[in-house]
Amino acid sequence: MRILVINPNTTASMTRKIGEAARKAAAPGTDVLAVNPEDGPPSIEGYFDEVFSIPGLIGCIQKNPDYDAYVIACFDDTGLHAARTATSAPVIGIGEAAFHMASLLAGRFSVVTTLAVSIPAIEANLVHYGLSVRCGRVRASEIAVLELERPGSDACSTISAEIGRAIKEDHADAIVLGCAGMTDLAERLSREHGVPVLDGVSCAVKLAEGLVQLGLRTSKAGGYAAPRPKAYSGIFAANSPK
Amino acid sequence: MRILVINPNTTASMTRKIGEAARKAAAPGTDVLAVNPEDGPPSIEGYFDEVFSIPGLIGCIQKNPDYDAYVIACFDDTGLHAARTATSAPVIGIGEAAFHMASLLAGRFSVVTTLAVSIPAIEANLVHYGLSVRCGRVRASEIAVLELERPGSDACSTISAEIGRAIKEDHADAIVLGCAGMTDLAERLSREHGVPVLDGVSCAVKLAEGLVQLGLRTSKAGGYAAPRPKAYSGIFAANSPK
Amino acid sequence: MRILVINPNTTASMTRKIGEAARKAAAPGTDVLAVNPEDGPPSIEGYFDEVFSIPGLIGCIQKNPDYDAYVIACFDDTGLHAARTATSAPVIGIGEAAFHMASLLAGRFSVVTTLAVSIPAIEANLVHYGLSVRCGRVRASEIAVLELERPGSDACSTISAEIGRAIKEDHADAIVLGCAGMTDLAERLSREHGVPVLDGVSCAVKLAEGLVQLGLRTSKAGGYAAPRPKAYSGIFAANSPK
Amino acid sequence: MRILVINPNTTASMTRKIGEAARKAAAPGTDVLAVNPEDGPPSIEGYFDEVFSIPGLIGCIQKNPDYDAYVIACFDDTGLHAARTATSAPVIGIGEAAFHMASLLAGRFSVVTTLAVSIPAIEANLVHYGLSVRCGRVRASEIAVLELERPGSDACSTISAEIGRAIKEDHADAIVLGCAGMTDLAERLSREHGVPVLDGVSCAVKLAEGLVQLGLRTSKAGGYAAPRPKAYSGIFAANSPK
Amino acid sequence: MRILVINPNTTASMTRKIGEAARKAAAPGTDVLAVNPEDGPPSIEGYFDEVFSIPGLIGCIQKNPDYDAYVIACFDDTGLHAARTATSAPVIGIGEAAFHMASLLAGRFSVVTTLAVSIPAIEANLVHYGLSVRCGRVRASEIAVLELERPGSDACSTISAEIGRAIKEDHADAIVLGCAGMTDLAERLSREHGVPVLDGVSCAVKLAEGLVQLGLRTSKAGGYAAPRPKAYSGIFAANSPK
Amino acid sequence: MRILVINPNTTASMTRKIGEAARKAAAPGTDVLAVNPEDGPPSIEGYFDEVFSIPGLIGCIQKNPDYDAYVIACFDDTGLHAARTATSAPVIGIGEAAFHMASLLAGRFSVVTTLAVSIPAIEANLVHYGLSVRCGRVRASEIAVLELERPGSDACSTISAEIGRAIKEDHADAIVLGCAGMTDLAERLSREHGVPVLDGVSCAVKLAEGLVQLGLRTSKAGGYAAPRPKAYSGIFAANSPK
Structure with missing residues (x-):
């Protein structure tokens, strides 16, 4: 099983620490990769920072579409609902x-x-x-x-x-x-x-493992449906849902 | 009084229609400018589209800092809380x-x-x-x-x-x-x-006018405090809070 | 536009102060008249006083039926729901x-x-x-x-x-x-x-102005429907709904 | 034990029916008197009618201060909170x-x-x-x-x-x-x-009897405190709290 | 009228005290019997004790099926919902x-x-x-x-x-x-x-008396329906619902 | 890791089916034992049956104190809170x-x-x-x-x-x-x-595994504290908390 743990801020030392915690929590046979976006804030402290971390967070999922589950490693569960529309694999916020x-x-x-x-x-x-x-x-x-x-x-x-x-x-x-x-x-x-x-990091890893082992996936019948295909403009063109 | 009405999607015809509705609702003496971001989705339908509209929405506020109030003209009040941290002028969502x-x-x-x-x-x-x-x-x-x-x-x-x-x-x-x-x-x-x-568009214009006329502004004592200054990376560098 | 601000207690000095605050908040072109009932308590402090202020408050609306909006200038929004049945113009409580x-x-x-x-x-x-x-x-x-x-x-x-x-x-x-x-x-x-x-007084004036300017009126399809015509007895005969 | 059952509308036939129901529910040794105000609406259907029934309802309590308990026999519990400030005996609404x-x-x-x-x-x-x-x-x-x-x-x-x-x-x-x-x-x-x-009528009688038999009375330490003495004006002068 | 007051713990001195309080609260003509189970904890302090008091409590009802009402004299209303399925007479918890x-x-x-x-x-x-x-x-x-x-x-x-x-x-x-x-x-x-x-003891007695005098009984149309007949095993065989 | 899955009713065929489901959900290295009490109802349908299943359920924990986690395999989470006081290992209800x-x-x-x-x-x-x-x-x-x-x-x-x-x-x-x-x-x-x-059975197994792997245990600082030692009477003497 492969879990992608996304630190939505850009501070690599924090990503490393989160990755270690996630790996320590993971069961044998679970591969954990911890990543962070290149664009955005170095830490997320309040509503403003959140906004500029989420496109990068979603980008991490779009660039790594084949993971079995995704963990959002920011305690305010930044971008959680959007992330769930971007994949049918389970997405768990650490909060x-x-x-x-x-x-x-x-x-x-x-x-x-x-x-x-x-x-x-x-x-x-x-x-x-x-x-x-x-x-x-x-x-x-x-x-x-x-x-x-x-x-x-x-x-x-x-x-x-x-x-x-x-x-x-x-x-x-x-x-x-x-x-x-x-x-x-x-x-x-x-x-x-x-x-x-x-x-939250270790809790999220265990919940993600559990859902994957049970074959459970995010529902696409409600608000987490895949986004309707449309062409985004400008800097977000590459993120357009297809 | 000057109100900036922001359509957070990129569809100019919709921005025009919203601008007309806002101007129709506005009192004499209220100037309304309706704008939309250049980057992002042409319409906002669900969580995924929201994410890619908010940075442009915040950018509209950052580029137009001297308005007396701001209206977010998307019914799910996209980015409302973040927008309130970006200015001390009132920000009203149409929802x-x-x-x-x-x-x-x-x-x-x-x-x-x-x-x-x-x-x-x-x-x-x-x-x-x-x-x-x-x-x-x-x-x-x-x-x-x-x-x-x-x-x-x-x-x-x-x-x-x-x-x-x-x-x-x-x-x-x-x-x-x-x-x-x-x-x-x-x-x-x-x-x-x-x-x-x-x-919601006309309701938001009247609420914004009312708050401005009473001299009321967004509280900075709680979650709407100005973001802490930090340097954002990559495509969001220009949005860094100072 | 004409707004009737009703102080539901009988203290004229307070009515004057409220009237001044309302006029100060009002937009150019808004006429504010502040009144109070002749019958009832000199101040409203708790449930008992409320009861004896509301008939007079409703009477103020019945005697002044042609205003564009009504403001109830008592913070516990004394008689608000009944007042809304007495007119189809907007009625706003200051609370x-x-x-x-x-x-x-x-x-x-x-x-x-x-x-x-x-x-x-x-x-x-x-x-x-x-x-x-x-x-x-x-x-x-x-x-x-x-x-x-x-x-x-x-x-x-x-x-x-x-x-x-x-x-x-x-x-x-x-x-x-x-x-x-x-x-x-x-x-x-x-x-x-x-x-x-x-x-609350200034807030109520702005909300009333906004609703009037948008042509919005109290709904008559639910609990705010006009009272069914019936003959009241005794001292309230003159208040009978027609 | 004496219970005053107040029908807050002015329809005597309804007062009689309510009185019979109350007496049927009452225990041996409970005296029930059913009354209605002379002033006010013949039936209570919605917020407007309520307003003009409550002063008479309170008047019934003021004129009959020595009962052990009071029942308000209108299903929307018209004037319940005010009635509780007017006496320290229990007051029960039939709703x-x-x-x-x-x-x-x-x-x-x-x-x-x-x-x-x-x-x-x-x-x-x-x-x-x-x-x-x-x-x-x-x-x-x-x-x-x-x-x-x-x-x-x-x-x-x-x-x-x-x-x-x-x-x-x-x-x-x-x-x-x-x-x-x-x-x-x-x-x-x-x-x-x-x-x-x-x-509700029979339920209220039993609750009133129970509270009286236990010697329990309305609390005067919160919102049901006796009204502060003040002189009411006009038609309500006689209702002034002393 | 006969009310069975059940102290669900096994401490007889407490049962006596509860019985006295219940009798003091009861109206003339109400017979109160206070009992406690023979099996179970001497006091109920938390979730664990509750579990071992409830079978005895239900047993008390099963062994005394002809009372007009039942009172559960433990403040956390131990076994209240189950007791209501065991009889159609009213069951009142003191909490x-x-x-x-x-x-x-x-x-x-x-x-x-x-x-x-x-x-x-x-x-x-x-x-x-x-x-x-x-x-x-x-x-x-x-x-x-x-x-x-x-x-x-x-x-x-x-x-x-x-x-x-x-x-x-x-x-x-x-x-x-x-x-x-x-x-x-x-x-x-x-x-x-x-x-x-x-x-709670005296309050429960009065509520029980009131319900009995009104001829009201526990509803059998929802969750308080009589248990489906089935054969229980072992020490609970005698409690099997018929 | 050893998980005890307790079917609180006495139907062995159901215990077997639950055990199979639990084992299918379990990770390699997790031992699952499915048991049921000998005393109590053959199925749990409503409040009454619950009461007579919980002592046996708690008994299963008391007799098997060395498991790493416990699962209560009845959808209404029968006896969950009491079970949590009986052990400091995690206890999960399938509901x-x-x-x-x-x-x-x-x-x-x-x-x-x-x-x-x-x-x-x-x-x-x-x-x-x-x-x-x-x-x-x-x-x-x-x-x-x-x-x-x-x-x-x-x-x-x-x-x-x-x-x-x-x-x-x-x-x-x-x-x-x-x-x-x-x-x-x-x-x-x-x-x-x-x-x-x-x-719920498979979900509970995964949650139990996750909590055990993280070393998390039921809190003893609130309502799940171990029961105070006391001597129970009669058929429950052996269940007395020590």
Whole structure:
């Protein structure tokens, strides 16, 4: 089985870290390739950055059409619905993956993400998925995405403190880490706090593997139907659906 | 007052029709300019097309930064949240405009849009806005967007039949037309059915005028904060937030 | 265009202040008349007062049937649904007006009203409109309505402190002022806190103007149908629907 | 124990029928007095009529302050919240009474009321109470309130047919009759359809008796606090809260 | 009228206390018998204990088939839905009874229960009944069920402190006591805090009496239909539905 | 990895079919054991049967404490919450498994189950999980559980017809089969209707494998905490939590 993990920002070091996490989660026999677009923002922090990451993300799928499943490795599930129209293979966002998995382990989870500016998009996703009723609160640690890449950063202890508050104030019995760049912290934080701490990258890999092994594919009977063929103009001509 | 109305698809005839509707709705003293991006899809029908229309839509705002308000003239409010981060002037989507206005006139409205593939995105918007509780049902007439531009099309009678069903089956007491290309049909259909039939383009112009006259601007204290400055790569370099 | 702004309480000084705010918000060419009933309570603070203000409010519409639109200038939108059955011109409550406008500018608004006793009615309205999902919290400043009319009152600083808490605790990125008597404070409080602060009176005027200019009228196909003709008894005989 | 049952319309024959139903439901030792206001509409069909029935309804409580409980015998629970501020004795609306009782007997109930114009108010009540999730649908039989008072009317068979549709289409396993004037039909319709058919008048009497026997009274710590003393003007001077 | 009150745990002293509370609430002419199963847990604290109390609870109904109504005297309404399939007489849970009664007296109630481990089940019940919208918060006093039975325990003051917080922090204007073992504390706590404090046992008795007096019975047309006859194996053979 | 799949009814042929489906879905290296309790009902059709299947289900876990994960192979997720308190290994219900997986493949799924009497419990689960917003409708085929075990039954074509209605009337773009006994029909029905048709048994196995491979376990910090040690009486003495 081959899974394409797409980091929709252009920061290669983060793509590498995500790829490692995905490979660590993958079952024997699963090949993971982690890629990122060449065009777009170096990190995704809010609605504006999202817009300029999605065409590249879709381009990654169009250029790699033969994978068995695709994982979108940005916690706000950037471009998820569009990606599902671009292939009939399963497409899993790391945000939704962690939300669904957490719902199987705990009564209520809270999310600890990077910047407050990302909270509204995450909250809207939770409402859309239905899982907002399972979420205590989406919390920001106010650590910027790329700070997570900086060696020597004390990001982990800041995140840990926020997790402590989530357990105490939100009565959360599980924690979802709200950024693909936090993927290497889950295990340590789980041990520290004694509750499940979920990383979306590994959750998404397992969900993708499961769907592929069952032969399940994205439905084409509703909003995820293949786009109607039409000729796009200008810089997006090559992306035109056929 | 100057309002920029952005048709996020590349079909100039539709931009013209939208511009006319917007100007017809505008108060004396309001200047309306209708534009469309050069890059992207000729019509927006579903999630995939959306992705490739939004960078051009944002580009239109970036190239025209001095307008008093912006209207996004695509019924699924394509790129609305991102557009709000790109300016502090009010940005109004024609979908939300019609939903809010209909909520002031009727107990329950139904939406009649083009293709069924657009229904999930519209439904998700309604949930996000809170107004799904006011909506009877989102209905598709199965008329493609560009068919509305074809002279001699019998689109109007098909839409009218669907409106009849919405009134009878959904107990809707107002109708929202679910495509910018239907803007010229509202008056006639309202007379025909004896209920308010709302066109989002004109509703958005009035809401934009109202907000501007009150000196109200998009909040920068939450998810609509200006994007953090960073250097985008490749074809989006020029869009980098500063 | 002529808009009748009805203050449903009997306090003439408040009617004057509301009239000024409405006229200030009105476009050139809009005539605003502000009135109040002769019968009823001098201020509306909770469910009981509401009951005795609504017949007079409806009477104001019945005695002034030729206006292009009506604004109900009490923040709990007293008698809104009944008023809509009494005319086919648009009727806008200042509460709903502010909620809808705030939803176009911010992700989440909080309300700062007068007394806690009014909170349940406002919360119920938000649920009914659908916009409770957009509201962080309805907060009371515990300032009585008529205290706002007293020269030298320090009401504004109390309200400002509550706004500060709303921004910090509710993560609200816009504020709605929850009383017609606060209409003159919005601008100053907005500057002070750096977020949109909305006054319902001016919002309602702009929404009314917009609907009138578009030729849109209240639907008569649902719950806002004209009342069935019948003879009322006693003191309400003159209000009988014909 | 003394219960005052208030029919908020002015039709004495209906008050008599309601009084009989209430007395039939009452336990030995419960005295029931059924009254109606002298001022107001002869029947309540929609929002407009409501407005002119509530002052008289409140007046009935003010003139009869020593009852142990009050029942509002109009299915849209006209003036319920205001009535609760006017006394600390329990006040029960016949709509809510039937909804709560039905929730104890069945998974999902549907409502069969008189005219469609009353549906929005009933639906709003259900949302406010929380019980809309237990309601399949609010259905109109299109029988006017006073038609129920006409000897020889075939209202019962029309209502029965609508009940049949509710069971089949809504999968309702209980039926709530949506008008105080239907109070004498419940038993017969229940036998006919083999499901519980609830009449709000009798349900309200039992709930009122229960609360009184337990010594429970309306909370004065929230929105049902006694109105602040103030002098009302004109025809409502006598209703001023002291 | 004969009501069977079933304490689903095996602690006889608690059954006695519940029986006394039920008899105190009952009207003259109502016979109350309080029983408990012989098999199962001595107290119900969380999901696990529930499982082993319900067969005994159902057995109590099967062995006492001729009662007019049944009350389940455990606050998480253990086995309520199953019990309703086992008889056509009304079955009332003390949790739902208190929630419904509180909804008739106050705008928002909070629950004060024993251990935090019971909160999720209570919250789920509230959502299922629809009444979660009426509930401020479900709070744990962290007093174990059987501690309530210990003479000299200071449980009451701990519970009182939590009630104080509910009124202040949740803006609750009524309190529901969340354990059958608290039934003797309601009156005293109500006087202390000046808000209605509801005990589910007495509420359930009154609701049961009311339904019986109206001749209303559990619907058999939906999920509460009698179980299909089948032969159970092993220790449950005697419980097989016929 | 070892997964215990528990069919909570006592029908061994169904246990075998479920075991086969589970083994077919399992990855190489996953050992599946399918068991059923000796005590309890031969099929689970509604609330009553559930009660008498859960003690045996929990007993299966208590007797087999060393598995890496547990699957509850009854579509109404019988005893799920209690089972999660009985072990810290992941416990997955086949209903929730199918709902979560369907949510990753389609915008809206419908459920086709056996008897209408099971619908309320399934609907309540969907609400509890949050996924009711993703579900079009829960439909009954009116095929009894054990009819699915009868050779020569035409159950499959009846189910297929109901699926057709779900696609047409509910606009579902995926189908969830609502009974463990339908596990062998999914592939064929998916091919027939051209949409994903999900079987809960296989979905649950993949979710369980994924969670185990990630080292994730049920949270013990909330409602799934281990039961407090106490001595149960009578037939359940051996189940007492220690």
